[in-house]
Amino acid sequence: MDDDSRTGRWENDSRTQHWEQRTDLPLALGSLVYLGAYAVHVLAPGLPEPVHNLLLSLSSAAWAFFAVDYVVRWRLSGEGHRFVRRHWLDTVVVVLPLLRPLRIVRTYEVVERRRGQTQLPLQARVMLYAGLSSALLGFAGALLVYQFEHTAPDATIRTFGDSVWWVCSTLSTVGYGDVVPVTTRGRLVAVGLMICGLALLGAVTGSFTSWLMQRFAHGDEKDRGENGEGPPGW
Incomplete structure (x- = not known):
């Protein structure tokens, strides 16, 4: 170049x-x-x-x-x-x-960058972003599904509470099946929430696992230091 x-x-x-x-x-x-x-x-x-x-x-x-x-x-x-x-x-x-509500999550990242340093470690930030994204995505998804479903014939999602319950079980990948969308648009929203739920759950699980491994590794190093032992291979 x-x-x-x-x-x-x-x-x-x-x-x-x-x-x-x-x-x-x-x-x-x-x-x-x-x-x-x-x-x-x-x-x-x-x-x-x-x-x-x-x-x-x-x-x-x-x-x-x-x-x-x-x-x-x-x-x-x-x-x-x-x-x-x-x-x-x-x-x-x-x-x-x-x-579109997920745009709010990016604002937090921008504010942290302007400060010149982040207040939370990487794993905590990932879990925070994933949690906030899940809440915003779940609320928006519940609104959409409720709008599409509550007046449909043979609908099982009749109230906003039903919609919130269904979104929680879908995002968590549990899927009880007691209430399900019956319209085409509602099912399209369901597919999107399933994909997002898997991605967010994977991000949180991976970050939490990484945090635990770092904590255990730090604890092992501290124990070796207190016992007068050097790093492995010394």
Whole structure:
């Protein structure tokens, strides 16, 4: 790579970073607005029609904000179609409403980076991100499934509580089967939650296992030091 290419790449990265720093907090607020407006729209159907129209307008405005941010970062990156591959999660978040609240998780990471150092070890951060992602994903998934299912013929998910119970059993990969989606859209949401549940469960399990191994290894080293023994192989 020649000097001009490296300089151009550095300028693109600098502009992208500047844009992300300016939009991280507004995007996080947009995620909350989207989730809150959608939740009220689904859970309070008895509100006046103008209120529902306002809630839908807020959700649409939040989505438009996500789309504009995606397009701007795409143009600033100068990567063309490679941007989609490198930032596939951002692409999915723009396309699938279910995942938009997960944008809030990224904001915490950005705040930690601005401080110059993280307050938690890697394993704890992974478990924190996975737990927060599970809660946001579960709530959004419960809203979607409830909206699709509660008026369907032969539906077993009739209340929001049923939907929350079903999401918990699905994300935890238990799947009791006492309540299940019967609509096509509800089952598509179920497939997405199953995939996300496996990924999040694997992340938490792997991080917790790594943390335990480090703790045990530290304990063994401490015991050897107290007994006057050196590291293995001395």
